[in-house]
Amino acid sequence: MSNIENITILGSTGSIGTQTLDVCRMHGIKPTVLCAAHSTELLEKQAREFKPATVCIYDESCYGDMKQRLADTDIKILCGMEGLCEAASIKTDAVVNSVVGMVGLKPTLAALDAGNKVALANKETLVTGGELVMKKAAENNLPILPIDSEHSAIFQSLMASGGSKIERILLTASGGPFFGYDTERLKTVTKEQALKHPNWDMGQKITTDSATLMNKGLELIEAVWLFSVKPCQVEINVHRQSILHSAVEFEDGSVIGQLGVPDMRIPIQFALTYPKRLPSAAKRLSLFDIGTLTFEKADENTFLCLKYARRALDMGGTACTVLNSANEAAVGAFLADRIPFYRIGELVACACENVKAHNSVTLDNILDSEQAAKEYVLAKV
Ligand code: MG
Numbered sequence: 001m002s003n004i005e006n007i008t009i010l011g012s013t014g015s016i017g018t019q020t021l022d023v024c025r026m027h028g029i030k031p032t033v034l035c036a037a038h039s040t041e042l043l044e045k046q047a048r049e050f051k052p053a054t055v056c057i058y059d060e061s062c063y064g065d066m067k068q069r070l071a072d073t074d075i076k077i078l079c080g081m082e083g084l085c086e087a088a089s090i091k092t093d094a095v096v097n098s099v100v101g102m103v104g105l106k107p108t109l110a111a112l113d114a115g116n117k118v119a120l121a122n123k124e125t126l127v128t129g130g131e132l133v134m135k136k137a138a139e140n141n142l143p144i145l146p147i148d149s150e151h152s153a154i155f156q157s158l159m160a161s162g163g164s165k166i167e168r169i170l171l172t173a174s175g176g177p178f179f180g181y182d183t184e185r186l187k188t189v190t191k192e193q194a195l196k197h198p199n200w201d202m203g204q205k206i207t208t209d210s211a212t213l214m215n216k217g218l219e220l221i222e223a224v225w226l227f228s229v230k231p232c233q234v235e236i237n238v239h240r241q242s243i244l245h246s247a248v249e250f251e252d253g254s255v256i257g258q259l260g261v262p263d264m265r266i267p268i269q270f271a272l273t274y275p276k277r278l279p280s281a282a283k284r285l286s287l288f289d290i291g292t293l294t295f296e297k298a299d300e301n302t303f304l305c306l307k308y309a310r311r312a313l314d315m316g317g318t319a320c321t322v323l324n325s326a327n328e329a330a331v332g333a334f335l336a337d338r339i340p341f342y343r344i345g346e347l348v349a350c351a352c353e354n355v356k357a358h359n360s361v362t363l364d365n366i367l368d369s370e371q372a373a374k375e376y377v378l379a380k381v
Pocket of ligand 1 (some may be wrong): 219354
């Protein structure tokens with residue numbers, strides 16, 4: 001049995017959300033609150049299967065449809081950002097935050113305010129509000145349990161530390177579909193190529209971010225907040241096989257890492273059952289079949305998003321929000337066929353150079369920088 005009974009899932013119809021529900025089915029965990037952005041049909045299906053007490057649909061224009069779909073049930077229906085924060089505040093054993101984008105920040109803060117433990121898959125929560133979120137979690141004595149495979153691997157590696165100091169984090173990256181490309185070749189890639197990830201099956205936004213290496217940039221920023229390390233202590237290793245999910249080097253030179261097949265259900269389940277390990281349906285790792293594990297440096301001069309992620313971290317304040325928001329706007333334009341792939345990195349770089357960040361990190365300043373970077377990029381696409 002799992003040590004948790006009830007959970008709330010913010011983003012239950014996405015890739016992480018549906019895999020979290022797989023884990024729920026397997027271990028008899030009850031999702032009592034389910035939230036989706038706009039997929040009313042799938043949310044209805046999930047609500048009928050799991051019978052949560054509450055559902056929330058973020059897109060307010062879908063509220064009427066959702067109400068109609070669940071009219072024969074007594075499920076409470078919330079909507080909008082207010083609804084999402086209310087959903088996150090309902091007392092539960094864990095709030096899984098797997099929404100896409102900066103939308104995830106306020107509900108994370110609301111969950112922590114309500115005394116709920118957060119299992120975090122939403123990158124933007126820490127990228128934009130790392131300072132606020134980690135402070136609030138510490139004040140309320142609540143853990144932030146990482147769901148992302150790399151941070152889960154680091155978290156699991158740290159369980160072997162006995163409290164000793166981290167010397168270095170080895171953050172692994174698949175390198176995405178365009179590893180080894182130079183700037184010129186990057187200009188020729190198509191949307192279809194960008195949306196085909198070699199190892200992981202994920203949503204469109206994160207798949208694009210993996211292709212630009214922004215995903216690794218965001219994970220670098222998250223790692224700095226989650227594990228209280230300096231940016232220079234995080235070394236990015238391109239590891240094409242996605243078998244070593246990240247590792248930690250300690251003071252004595254020992255490197256401890258976590259390996260496994262690339263299957264998100266492993267880190268999702270561990271975030272929910274920590275510190276216990278329960279059986280999983282994931283395939284078993286055969287190192288004989290894999291044969292070779294390779295490690296290479298990432299090319300930050302070609303993959304501008306990664307270069308500027310480091311730069312934003314060094315700048316501090318709301319610079320990481322500028323980076324992230326510019327990226328969200330650029331990726332949105334790319335997915336809407338308004339710009340080619342290589343322009344994402346250029347636009348992020350331009351926004352980071354030209355949009356002024358705030359020095360102090362408050363929710364208002366974060367939202368202001370988000371807006372400023374978004375407007376800057378949208379004016380250029
Ligand atoms: Mg990851």
